[in-house]
Amino acid sequence: MKMKLKDIHFSYEENGTESIKGVDLSIEEGKHYSLVGGNGSGKTTLLKLISGLLEPDSGKIIFPESEKKPEIGFSPEDPELGFFARTVKEEVEFYPKNRGLNHENIAEKVIKKVDISHLKQKSPYLLSSGQQRLVSIASVLSGLPEIMVFDEPTHSLHRKGEKMVGKVLSGLKRTTLFSTHSSDFAFEFSDEVIVIYDGKILKVGEPREVLSEKKTLEKAGIRTPGIVDWARENSLKIPSNLEEAIDLIKEDKD
Amino acid sequence: MIKISSFSIMNIEGDRLLDDIDLKIKEGKTTLICGEPGSGKTLLLKSMKGLISEGLRKKGNIKREGRTGIIFQEPRKQLVRSNVKMEAAFDLENLCYPPEKIEKKIEEYSKFLDAEHLLNRDIDEISHGELTKTAILSVLVTEPDIVLFDEPLSSLDYPNREMLLEIIKRLKQKETTIVIAEHDIRDLIDICDRIILLKEGSVLEDGDPIELKNALYREGIKIPFPWELDIEARRDRS
Numbered sequence: 001m002k003m004k005l006k007d008i009h010f011s012y013e014e015n016g017t018e019s020i021k022g023v024d025l026s027i028e029e030g031k032h033y034s035l036v037g038g039n040g041s042g043k044t045t046l047l048k049l050i051s052g053l054l055e056p057d058s059g060k061i062i063f064p065e066s067e068k069k070p071e072i073g074f075s076p077e078d079p080e081l082g083f084f085a086r087t088v089k090e091e092v093e094f095y096p097k098n099r100g101l102n103h104e105n106i107a108e109k110v111i112k113k114v115d116i117s118h119l120k121q122k123s124p125y126l127l128s129s130g131q132q133r134l135v136s137i138a139s140v141l142s143g144l145p146e147i148m149v150f151d152e153p154t155h156s157l158h159r160k161g162e163k164m165v166g167k168v169l170s171g172l173k174r175t176t177l178f179s180t181h182s183s184d185f186a187f188e189f190s191d192e193v194i195v196i197y198d199g200k201i202l203k204v205g206e207p208r209e210v211l212s213e214k215k216t217l218e219k220a221g222i223r224t225p226g227i228v229d230w231a232r233e234n235s236l237k238i239p240s241n242l243e244e245a246i247d248l249i250k251e252d253k254d
Numbered sequence: 255m256i257k258i259s260s261f262s263i264m265n266i267e268g269d270r271l272l273d274d275i276d277l278k279i280k281e282g283k284t285t286l287i288c289g290e291p292g293s294g295k296t297l298l299l300k301s302m303k304g305l306i307s308e309g310l311r312k313k314g315n316i317k318r319e320g321r322t323g324i325i326f327q328e329p330r331k332q333l334v335r336s337n338v339k340m341e342a343a344f345d346l347e348n349l350c351y352p353p354e355k356i357e358k359k360i361e362e363y364s365k366f367l368d369a370e371h372l373l374n375r376d377i378d379e380i381s382h383g384e385l386t387k388t389a390i391l392s393v394l395v396t397e398p399d400i401v402l403f404d405e406p407l408s409s410l411d412y413p414n415r416e417m418l419l420e421i422i423k424r425l426k427q428k429e430t431t432i433v434i435a436e437h438d439i440r441d442l443i444d445i446c447d448r449i450i451l452l453k454e455g456s457v458l459e460d461g462d463p464i465e466l467k468n469a470l471y472r473e474g475i476k477i478p479f480p481w482e483l484d485i486e487a488r489r490d491r492s
Contacts, residue, residue, distance in 0.1 A: 038411035039382040078328075126265070129327065129405075130291020130437075155408055156327075158290045158437035160474030181411055184479075223412040226440070226479025246487050 001064050002147065002175045003027040003050070008059035010049060019045045020056070021199035027147075027177070029065075032170055034190035034207075035179040038221030042199040043179040044077060044151050050177060051149045071099070073145035077152045077179075079136035083124045088116060088135050091124050095143030103142070110142045113168055129156040137165060141172075150178040154185050187211050187225040188241055195220050208238050255281050255431070256302055256400065261314035263297060263306065263455075271297055271310070273455040279400075281319075282429035284422070284445055286436060286463075288475050289452035295435040298452065299402050300324070302433060320399025320431075327405040329389035330377075338380070339373040342392045349396065359395045367391055367421060383414030390421060400431040407438055415441060438476040439463065451475075 004027070010020040019042050027033065027050075035043050048054040050061070051074040063070055073095065076082050085091035092111055096103040111117055114134045119127060124135050133156050140148055153169065154162045162182070166189035169176055180186050186193050186207060193210040195202040197220040203210050210216065212228050227245060231238040236252065239245040256279040263272040272294045279285055279302075287295045303324045306312055326332050335341040339360060346356045364370045369387050372380060380388065386406070393401065403422075407415055419441055425432055426445060436442060439449070443463045451459040451469055459469045470477055471485050 039409075039414055128292040128296065133291075152409075156291065156405065156437075158474040159471075159476045161291060162476075181409070221411045221413045223415075226482075230479050230483065242483060242486055245483055246490050249483075249487055 034186035037196035070146035073140035079132040257317040284432040293452040294455040299435040323393035323398035324402040
């Protein structure tokens with residue numbers, strides 16, 4: 001077990017309304033978790049608590065297997081909030097440089113991986129919102145933190161960008177948590193889905209199971225993934241991705 | 255109506271961010287501008303309102319007939335006052351409307367948007383979806399002939415998306431000219447009359463959503479899952 005959250009409570013103002021109302025959660029080593037929920041459900045707050053950017057009012061976050069707190073990288077929902085460097089290259093090099101890693105080498109690899117080589121010498125502030133998103137993701141990846149946390153990593157990205165980010169994140173051999181509005185993205189690219197509603201955890205489980213539960217999705221204000229709707233309309237079992245769906249059509253025809 | 259003629263935008267380094275665009279946006283129609291990140295969709299939309307950032311140079315011209323309003327991707331960034339009703343009054347005060355008329359317009363459009371309950375709330379205490387509604391309210395009170403939306407859906411959850419789509423449908427019924435920049439067209443196909451697909455600052459395709467299905471997919475636009483499956487299954491067979 002990488003991390004355990006025990007009865008976490010948090011409010012932004014003293015004695016104010018709680019944004020997080022008693023969250024218990026176990027995070028396993030090397031798994032990829034998606035956090036889904038409506039606007040204002042507490043996704044960002046919970047990710048900030050996990051990252052150590054906010055301190056819980058009560059409850060505990062423990063790391064059972066580590067002697068000291070592991071390194072956690074955080075990519076904010078608004079990428080500009082994390083920027084400060086003159087160029088994309090400097091921005092991506094900053095985190096590994098700070099950690100005493102071989103920054104030039106690592107940054108180069110990461111920049112290639114998220115396909116932003118053509119933006120290397122540009123100012124991160126002058127990019128489109130989708131390009132800024134990729135730079136923000138690269139700036140966390142390059143630091144090689146043990147736990148990686150991404151707040152809305154696919155916000156402002158088109159389908160191709162979303163798939164690329166999904167493949168990069170799900171291919172990491174590190175513990176990863178990300179929040180998303182896109183149930184399609186959570187369905188395809190996470191091992192476990194955490195559904196949050198009104199500061200509490202409603203459900204945790206495998207994507208196919210959690211994201212096909214009508215009641216849970218309706219309550220949390222989440223759209224049913226397109227692939228689930230499609231399978232239901234065609235009375236087929238729910239495939240885990242597009243390739244499996246194509247196979248199902250073939251079988252159905254045979 | 256918006257008429258864009260030989261319109262280009264260049265940055266300091268001389269890159270053409272928009273390259274020789276010629277377009278006519280017809281009255282009363284809903285037009286979608288699509289394209290991958292950096293293709294120029296937000297830039298084109300902002301240019302339609304006359305908003306061009308510092309450091310960018312333009313060439314060619316854009317002619318607008320009628321008043322234009324814009325709703326930004328992050329609605330919080332366009333709100334300047336602390337209370338919803340005061341915010342809604344801001345533009346009208348600047349246009350020197352008399353107080354009774356301001357009151358009437360706010361009443362009319364908060365009803366149109368089902369936003370009456372928000373009027374006395376503070377901007378800092380309302381939800382993300384309510385901020386979007388407030389931004390739309392403060393634009394609609396000025397009764398624009400053209401309403402521009404910059405990626406309106408991307409930060410909204412499902413219930414708020416439904417809310418926004420309902421507002422767009424109501425505006426369409428009133429024959430307002432609507433232009434939306436988006437890379438996710440799944441919920442907009444039934445609403446829009448035309449799609450303009452941009453690539454590297456130029457118009458790649460211009461037409462009916464269903465006709466452009468394959469081109470949209472190629473450019474990485476989010477399309478409905480059955481469309482995506484259909485295209486991939488065909489590719490698999492051939």
